[in-house]
Amino acid sequence: MASSTRVDVEFRVRAGPEVVMAALTDLRRLPEWSALHRNVRIESTDDQGRPIRVALDATFGPIVDRELIEYGWDGIERVNWNVLRSTYLTIQRGSYTLRPDPDGTQVTMALEIEAKFLAPKLMVRGLQLATSKTASKRFKAFAESYAI
Template sequence: MRTKTDISFEVQADPSQVMDALMAVEMFAEWSPDFTDARVATRDDAGRPRRVFVQVDISNTPDMQVWEFSWSDHRMSWGVADSTRGIRGGGSFEVTGDTDGSRVLLRVEQHTPIPLPGFLAKRTVRKTYETLVENFTDYAEQFGESETYDLV
């Protein structure tokens, strides 16, 4: 089953703060409803995560995945390089400045081998990403205020 999701949203924080929040991939479980763990395997020359091992719970079933990241000043993108359940896909966060903070565009394309009716899968995936956006917005707006976040 293939699903595509695009969600545009506002974050009341500077774009650099939003990008810093995205770079803290070890904190995915703090704001993503499906993530239970994320560990950086390699970083690029600028110290940004390049290859990350993640554990995702999909329909209450764990999936161990390897994600490959690429970065620019205003964009974080990823692709699933390996998955124990055969999930493929990827996505991106694009961050641009706005008068009151940042405008963020989340794009995700996911291919899952789970045989669900299309309307049910799309509705479930959309709801999950709407929750993720809500959680990420709160997380990014507070990012940097807590000493528990470590970027490196």
């Protein structure tokens, strides 16, 4: 069985935590800042209208992973997610944790994955780190221009 890998990426967004969390909550627009994601469908929301279950396609070149993800929201401080169903992953757990700072918001993204197939851990971790860093840069630009 494959073993899980985890990466943590930290970055600063020049916007307040309310704006950053609003941008994270707007999952219909996820493909605008995450090149891996397509066909986002909100299946259920909580009483505040935040997505709880989301179906989406994650693309890795010609490979398409059809995923069902469950989200949990903790005010404007944290969002976490867990894959409920995936073609290629047994585990995908992640979170964004927000901390206000004088220049906006410090964001920590944590992501743990485990593939259903054997793959060199170093290769998986390298891909995971590269995609996380790219997504964080694109999210930073998205959140800094996000209007609520």
